[in-house]
Structures are given as C-alpha cells and as structure tokens.
Amino acid sequence: MRTRFRVIVGLVLALSLIAAACGDDEGGDTTAATTTQATTTTAATTTTAATTTTTEAATPLLIWADDTREPVLTQVAAEFEAATGIPVNVELVGFGDQRNNAIQQNPTGEGPDIFIGAHDWIGELTANGVIEPVDVGSRGGEFFDTAVSAFSLDGQLWGLPYAIEAIALYYNADLVPTPPTTFEELITICDDLGDSVEQCIGFPSGDAYHHYAFFGSNGGYLFGFEDGVYDAADRGIDSEGAIEGFTFLDTLVKDGYANPDVDYGAMAALFTGGQAAFMWTGPWELPNVQDSGINYGVAKLPAINGDTAVPFVGVQGFFVNSFSEQKALAQTFLLDYVATEDVMVQLFELGQRAPAHIASFDKVASDPDVQAFGASAADGQPMPSISEMSAVWGNLGDAVAAIYNQTADPTSALQTAAEAVTAAIEGSG
C-alpha cells in the first residue's frame, strides 16, 4: 500500500513537471516542427507547384570564427540581420580546431553553416565531403588569381577567399637601418651586430611551413603542377633544388645563424624583446609585434643562394558546410555582405592579413607592412591543397628538424622524407 502510494505520488509529480516543461518549450519547438512539415509537404505536391508553410522566424545562420575575425563578423551579422531579419550567430572557435571540428560535426548536423579556414585544408575537406563549392559567378575577377586558384580544386571553387599571407622578414629598425635583400647582406649585418643581440635571426626551428622558402627557392618542389592540377605521382621532395636549398639552411645552422633551440615562441619573444635583429615569420605575428612597441620594419624575404625566395603562400577564406540546410542563404551572406570592400578592409585591420579582394587590397596597399608581405607573397607558391599534402607536413618537418639537430645531412634527410611520403601516399600495406 505504501509502495503504491509512493508510486502514485511520484508519477503525479513527474507528470505535472512534464506538463510544465512542455508548456515552456512550446514556443521554441514549433519552428522545428513546421519546418519538417514544410519539407514533407513540398515533396508530396511538387507536381503542381512548390508548396511550403510560411514560417515567420527564420533559422539563424551559424558561423564559426576565431578571435581575429569574430568581432568583425559579429558586426556584419548585425547589419545582415537589420537588413534581412535573419539572425546570424557567430561562435568563437579556434582557427586550428575548425578543420577537425567541421569534419566531425558537419555530417551530424551540429556544424556551422559557414566556417573559416586555409586553402590547404580543401583536399581533406572535400575528401570527406563536408564543404560545398562556392559559386562566385562572374565576380571571380574581383579576387587575386592566386587566391582563386588556391581555392580551386577539380575545377570547382571551394570557398570564398579573403586573405593572402606569406612569411617575410621582420627587422628591428633600431639595429638594422636598411633591410637586406640577399642572405649575404643579412649575414654581414649579423656579423657586424655580433654579440649585441642574443640571436641575430629568429627562425621557428623544425617547422616545415616556415622553411619551405629554403626548399622552394632553388627549384625544389613538392608536387608537379600543370594547368592548375597537381600531379601527386610527380614528387620533388628530394629534388636537386630542394637539396641545394636545405644545404644552405644546413650551413646557417652550422654557422649558428639558425638556432635549433629557438622555437616559434622563443623567436617571437626574442624579437619583441629586442634580442633578435630579424624574425622569419608571417603577418599573424604583426599585432603582437606592434603591441610590443618595438621599432620594427618588414621586408621581402632575402634572396637565398642568389635566387629569389619562394615562400609558401597561404590563402584563407570562408567555407560553406555541405550539410547546411541554408546554403543559398549562406552564399548570400558571403557574396553580398562579406565580399565587400568595407568588410574586407575591417577584416584586414583586425587580423593584418592582406586582403585577397583586389579593391580592398588597393585600399590598404599604402601600408608598408602590407607591401612587404605582398612582395614576398608575389614570389611565393600556394601550398598544394591536394589531400596528399597531409603526408608531406610531418615528414618535411622531420627533415627540417634533422637539419637543425644535425642528425642527418640535407641529402639523406630529404631522401628519408621522400621515402616516407611515398610510403604514406602509396600506402605501405
């Protein structure tokens, strides 16, 4: 009897709570329910005409952005909502997390409608089918060719490019009045400075991306590239030019100009602390350098072995989730609201990455830093975007580390890397 009493009390209470809970939820749930209903109705009656139930509250667009874009996009989102009545939610997601999060969450419906990434992710993102081509139509000419071709794969444009970046040479203007144009000049400056600086040139040791300039400048290449298509079977990781460039790097390490103990963090700290005359990195470090108050300048990368330096060029842009329910709306947002001079310039001001949008670039081109990074990028090569690239990063990084640690000579380091890449791409079993 007692038990029964308890059961009854419990059930009554539970039911009353449920009723209360459902009552509150009603407002939120109806939209979802009507949308589903709308879809089914349209499917059933299309022979006569497309029918759909009018829903007053539009589903908001969701955008993932990191801290260098989030404030600008939040502002654009507000403008978009004011003009259209469609809310846009901007969620702060770290740049490095976006690729894996998108791959995992887009197919489950948890992903954003729009996210931001680098062009070299495209191979992996398309292999997993999580991004949709972005059709800029006749507006392709508004962007630099480099940016458009970097975002293209298999004849499709996979995102809206917005910024081009490449590494350049930061110099401490108090120590170095005129920046060097060749490595010979650079070394002379360093020898003159002697012990007045802790480490004359800061390289982020062991990093494949930053050291591609050595790899590529004397003719080294990763994959054959012809007519806009990469040939993954033609690999030049241990090509003569690559070995020549890395031998030059090897000499720098041996002579102490490149220090294996300076990693990215140490490099930035040395330069902003006035303890390094030069720093070898990209525009993303610019806000940090400016905050440090150091008298800096940026110059084009110096010639390596007498050849123009060829750094990696990275292009960043907006991707549309292929599982999004609102792809047309997402594209409207990108093409009509983001791909405008105003927004592109604002994005530049916050992140200091040179705009890929030509008109916006022209607006900010008078900035000497932009000119220097632009000049470096103009001589650069876009990072290959094919999915085989993921086999290169780690192995090329290992080769750079081996040279820094002096555990292998450049030839054998690159040959080992080439073998490992071949094994990874061709699948060693």
Added chain:
Amino acid sequence: MADLDVQDDQTTAGDDAPEQQVRAGAGFWVKVIGLALFDAIVLAVIPSLIEQGATVALISIIVGTLGINFIFLSHRTYAYRWLVPGVVFLTILMVWPIIFSVYVAFTNWSTGNFLTKDQVIEQLTEGGLSLIEPDDAPTLDMLWFEVAPGEFKMLVRNPDTDELFYGSPRTVQDPIPEEIVLDDLEAAAVVDADGDGLPESIDGVEAINTFAVAQKIPDIDSFILDIPGGEARARTLSTARLAQTRFVWDETTEVMFDRLNNENCTEVDAAFSCAGDRINPGWREVIGFGNITKVATDPGFRDPFVRVFTWNVIFAVVVVAFQFILGLGLAMVFQDPKMKFKRLYRSLLIVPYAAPAFISLVIWRGMLNRSFGQLNRALEGIGSFFGLLDLEVAIPWLTDPFWAKVAVILVTVWQGVPYFFLINSGALQSIPKELTEAARVDGAAAPQVFRKVTFPLLMVSIAPLLIASFSFNFNNFLNIFLITGGGPPLTQYAVPVGETDILISFTFDLAVESGRGALYGLASALTIFIFFIVATIAAFSFRFTKRLETIYGNL
C-alpha cells in the same frame, strides 16, 4: 535525507505496516521530487531523440529511466539505489567508449571515409558537390512567386540572352523529368515596370522580396527548375546556377549512374568508382579484422610499434621505480623524529603533485631548452660553484634521442615522487612498531629489519598502487605530449613516430596526423592492443600481490 530514508524503510519492512507510517519524512519528498525532476528531464529529451531517429539511444534511455524509477520506488531493490548512479556513469563514461572504440577498430573510419553510405549518396545526388557545369555557365537571376498560399513558382533569367524561364520547380529528390515543362510567359501578364528584364509581377502575383524568400521558403536549396541547357538551382537568394546533377541513384537496383560518362559506377573500397576515378567522399563501413591484422603484420606499423612498445615499458618501469624509491626514501627521512621543519618541507614537497600538470609541464618544456632553458644555466651555476669555472653546459634535453628520454623520465619522476612520499608515509606509520622492535631485540641490524620486516609489510599495501601507477604511466599521454611531443622524430618509418613516443601518443599521432589524414580505424585497433598489454601486465601483477598478501597479510 539519507538517514531519514533509511529509518523510514527499516521501520516499515512490509506492506502490512500500519497506515499511519505512510506519513513520509522530508527525505521521502526530496526523493520523489528529485526523481520527478529526473523523469521530466528525460521526457523533455525524448521528442528530440525521436526526431533524430536515434533508436538505440532512445530505447536505452527509456529502459534505463524505467529501471531507475523502479529501483528508487521499490523496497526490494533498496540496496541498489546507491549503486545506480555509479553504474550509470560507468556505462556512459567507460563501457560505452570502449564498445565504440572496438566498433571503430573494425571499420575503415578515416579521412575520405567519414560519412555513412546514405550520406554519401545524398551528397552526390542532391547536394552541390558533383554538378556538371558548362564552362561558360551564366549566373542566372532568380525570383520566386507565391501563386497560392504556400505554393511557389520560380523564375530565372539568363542575363546574357535576356531569356526568362518560369515554372513550378521540383525538389532534388524527384526524378529528373523526361521533358521540360515550363509555363508560357507569352500568355501571362508580365509586368516589368523598371525595365531591368526582371518582372515585378506575373499574372498579378508579385515577386517575393529577396530576403523574404529565405523566410518563406527555408528549404530553397532543395528546388530545381529544369530549363533548356540544364537545371537551375538557387545559388544565393536572388541568383541561380545552371548545372546538371551528375549522379543518379537507383533505389531498386542500388546502382549509381554517372551522367557525365553515361555509365554505371562500381563500388571500390567503400567509394563509388566512375569511369575509373574514385569519387569523393567515400563512406565508412565495417571491414572486419583488416586494421588488426595490419597492426600485427604490416612491417610499416609493426616495426615502429615494437620499438615504441619497448621504450614504453622502459619508461613506465623506470618512472615508477624512481618515484617509489625516492618517495619511500623521503618518507623514511620524515619518520625520523630528529627531523626539523617537517611541515614546511612537506608542504613544499606537495607542490609538484598539486600544481596543474598542464602548467608545470609547459614550464618544464621551457626550462629544458638547450640555450635558453634554466636547467642548463642552473647546471652551469652549480659547475662554477664547484670550481669548474667557465663550464658550458649545453645538454640537448629535447632534441637528442638519449637526453629527451632522460628529460621525460626526469620530469615524470619529479611529478610523481610526492604521491609516493604521501602513501609511503601512511603505510610506514601503519606498520606496528612492535614488529620492528621485536626484530631489533632479536638482533637484526637496521638494514635487515627494513629488508625482512618493513619492506614486505609495506609492499602489501603499496604493491597495488605500484601497479596502478605503472598502468597510469604506461598511458601517460600528457607528459609525453607536452614535454617532447614524442620527438625527436624517428624518420625511418612511414608513420609519424618519435624517440619518446609511447603507445598512446603514437596512437594519437596516427589518429590525427598519420600523413594519410585521420586513421581512426587503425588507431582504435592499436588501442585494443594497448588494452590487452596493460590488462595482461595488471593481471600478472595482481596475482603477484595476492601472493604477497597471503604470505604477509596475516602478520
């Protein structure tokens, strides 16, 4: 609450208890309300689960909730009330991930094979991933007209030719029609007052404002208007692209047809293969023992696996041995009554254990830097203090294979010594003084007492903790990842692996940056191996401690 409840139940053991006992205590009401809240939350979740079609989750949640209600409301299951939360969390946090990892180990889940087959088919046949687009395809202007409430027609305009096409769109799921059916605009009353080539109204129906389109037709992406030259589908809210769906899926024969090459596709390695090309994306499927045999037999994985395993065992054994010996030594020093400032030393000793590993490990990484790290500088300082002036210490802690191993062991030992100091202190105090005194009386010297009496008794309580510590350090991902990141790299293998990688960090590298994208299937297969290795070691060790207990436990 607990106390009240217990009394309540004990005093009324049966249903035939007097009626007045029904007056329940506060505990009872707390329980009822708590349970009701729980049920309400579950019931609130159920509709969304039904909507998502998550059958397994739905059934397990319903069964679990009913079970919990029964256990909490029934007398007979009283004892299980306190077990239930533990079991529930064990299932969610331990059992389910294990089952899932095992499942993943038997699939080809990896870059290029992330989606389910249904998702792949949907993407290829309905999405914009694989459209055939003529090179000079124009971007069409697009307008929508609501001809009847909830009934829409689509109008597109080719800006190059000024041609207008107007009609009822179909959805992407509908079959591609044999012939194009469009409305005749010649016969309709088309009003284009501003002369921009786009009508403001057709037959008295006004065009929908661009942004109202998004609200009125939220599923605009799924409509297609067939016009001469291809299919017009919304690109933005006001423009359409002209393209052709490349793939058509035949539900009955389950064959994918490729309209570009006019032939059926085959299925190769969990992806469609059309005219010899693999079509991305592929799908994930169960592939049986493929991953497991690969780990076991493929020299590309087996060789680094064996190498990593060997170092892994050395790492765990050496670390635990040093942690234990140093911790025991410290504990014995603190046992000495002559020791001063015990409390101060003890507080300082706890620091490595109490400090968040994320912070202390990153600081260690900086301190280990060859040129800029404090450790080498400190060694130099010590060197010059002892008269070895101008000694330049440049130990490559992080970049040399040998020193990197020393570094990770050093830091991990530093981190774990306080723990062993604490438990050894406790265990030493619990050893009866009479036993050691009796041994001394019998004429044993101090080392002998320690070896024959103290240590064996200590092991009875410490041995299981040594095993636990071994298992923990065997899988000490954080230390390896944050101190050396597995490096310096071992370049002779095709898979990414470094000198200080242990199995779990090796697995992590394989899962996220294998050089072939993410290889979740293979990484999961590796974790199964790791599980069996750790389980075997633990089983042997426990058998050994049991023997210790039977020998010394009676003392």
